[in-house]
Amino acid sequence: MKMTKIYEGNYQWIMYGRDPNKPDKIIDTNQYVVRTANRCLLIDPGGVELFAPMLAAVLHHAPVDEITDLFASHQDPDIISSLGLWDQALPHAKLHAAGLWEGFLRHFGCDSIQYVPIQDNGGVINLGSVELQIIPAHYLHSSANFNIYDPQAKILFSGDIGAALESPDAPVFVDNFDAHIEKMRYFHQRWMPSNQAKRAWVERVRSLDIDILAPQHGRMFKGNDVKRFLDWFESLQVGIAV
Amino acid sequence: MHVSQHKSQFVAVASIAAELSAVMEVAKEISLAAANAKAIAFRAGEKAKGFQPITDFINELAKETIELVNNINEHALKLYRLTVIEYRMSEACRRFESVAVRSANATYATTLKQSLDNARQRRNDCQRQFARHVSELLAQLADVMHPARAARVIAANSRIEASQAGEYLQSLQAVAESVDNAAQIIHDKVHKCRSALSVINTDE
Ligand SMILES: [Fe+2]
Numbered sequence: 313m314k315m316t317k318i319y320e321g322n323y324q325w326i327m328y329g330r331d332p333n334k335p336d337k338i339i340d341t342n343q344y345v346v347r348t349a350n351r352c353l354l355i356d357p358g359g360v361e362l363f364a365p366m367l368a369a370v371l372h373h374a375p376v377d378e379i380t381d382l383f384a385s386h387q388d389p390d391i392i393s394s395l396g397l398w399d400q401a402l403p404h405a406k407l408h409a410a411g412l413w414e415g416f417l418r419h420f421g422c423d424s425i426q427y428v429p430i431q432d433n434g435g436v437i438n439l440g441s442v443e444l445q446i447i448p449a450h451y452l453h454s455s456a457n458f459n460i461y462d463p464q465a466k467i468l469f470s471g472d473i474g475a476a477l478e479s480p481d482a483p484v485f486v487d488n489f490d491a492h493i494e495k496m497r498y499f500h501q502r503w504m505p506s507n508q509a510k511r512a513w514v515e516r517v518r519s520l521d522i523d524i525l526a527p528q529h530g531r532m533f534k535g536n537d538v539k540r541f542l543d544w545f546e547s548l549q550v551g552i553a554v
Numbered sequence: 555m556h557v558s559q560h561k562s563q564f565v566a567v568a569s570i571a572a573e574l575s576a577v578m579e580v581a582k583e584i585s586l587a588a589a590n591a592k593a594i595a596f597r598a599g600e601k602a603k604g605f606q607p608i609t610d611f612i613n614e615l616a617k618e619t620i621e622l623v624n625n626i627n628e629h630a631l632k633l634y635r636l637t638v639i640e641y642r643m644s645e646a647c648r649r650f651e652s653v654a655v656r657s658a659n660a661t662y663a664t665t666l667k668q669s670l671d672n673a674r675q676r677r678n679d680c681q682r683q684f685a686r687h688v689s690e691l692l693a694q695l696a697d698v699m700h701p702a703r704a705a706r707v708i709a710a711n712s713r714i715e716a717s718q719a720g721e722y723l724q725s726l727q728a729v730a731e732s733v734d735n736a737a738q739i740i741h742d743k744v745h746k747c748r749s750a751l752s753v754i755n756t757d758e
Pocket residue numbers: 386388453472
């Protein structure tokens with residue numbers, strides 16, 4: 313599993329992805345970790361198949377008992393089907409996820425971990441020295457769906473928004489936005505159902521100061537590519553299957 | 555425990571539940587047949603005097619079977635839950651072991667030990683509990699065989715008694731027949747349950 317530090321201050325953001333050993337037929341995912349002095353948040357920790365490589369990778373940065381928080385942007389299997397295993401590994405951790413999905417996510421197994429339901433209007437994840445904002449991104453694509461914004465690191469974790477289907481050895485940052493568009497188009501048109509939701513999200517996110525837009529699949533956007541992405545997404549027609 | 559073993563465990567436990575609900579249906583049929591027989595015997599009066607206590611007895615047997623099956627159902631449900639937990643624990647152990655191998659050179663590799671030990675402990679507890687429940691369930695299933703066997707004997711007696719019942723002969727014989735059939739079905743289903751259970755390897 314490749315590890316890339318994307319923010320280094322009093323705490324760190326680390327991106328994990330491009331797992332060379334992942335089974336062929338499952339979609340490649342990016343996992344993100346926020347590591348403070350004594351706590352660790354796993355953002356969209358991934359599917360069952362990813363559990364072992366992911367935990368093994370995190371153990372380079374944090375001991376098991378300092379992995380205190382998990383966040384699931386939505387209910388998809390590539391996001392959080394590993395929950396039942398984390399539940400055994402981290403019995404004292406918290407899972408921050410949509411209240412709307414609680415009864416669904418518990419199917420994965422969540423007996424020890426504390427489920428902290430996120431309300432529709434979002435909230436915060438407090439890691440002691442760091443506070444992260446939970447930004448609503450409903451219907452993009454999931455009906456109860458959240459992003460995470462870190463105003464200090466200026467990183468927006470955007471879940472499936474900004475996702476692209478890439479080869480496993482692709483670089484972690486977009487280096488040619490125009491060339492990247494075709495890898496994103498169908499994903500957004502087909503998985504995102506609502507133009508209205510898309511406009512509301514773009515408007516909201518434009519008001520945030522963002523250095524890195526970090527999606528759950530494909531490459532991250534930084535600098536001007538963040539703005540390019542917002543412009544491109546704003547003008548894209550989504551919900552094309554009907 | 556291996557994946558295929560878990561699969562057969564899930565299938566076994568599910569098929570037991572299916573057989574048991576069928577046993578329940580049949581037991582209810584018997585109790586209905588008993589009520590029928592009682593009514594006929596009552597109408598037949600003197601001619602079916604010997605038949606009346608038999609119908610009461612059949613009814614008792616049906617009730618007993620229903621009660622036993624209810625208990626067994628509870629047990630089977632526990633067994634199913636244990637199967638789920640045990641499967642999850644085994645999965646956890648397997649994945650944690652994989653983490654240990656992959657993270658050998660990681661700074662905090664050793665911090666996983668507690669979780670791994672706990673998971674192994676819980677898995678072993680589950681396996682022990684599972685084995686205990688399987689043997690208890692086997693014993694309870696053997697108990698259900700008893701009323702079913704008794705019902706067959708009674709059905710044979712009923713036929714003899716029915717033969718004294720003149721114009722009621724046919725209907726009483728039909729009752730005896732249906733009790734006999736039902737008992738046979740219960741016997742077979744319970745037998746299937748037992749063989750499904752014995753497929754599960756609990757030695758591990
Ligand atoms: Fe998704």
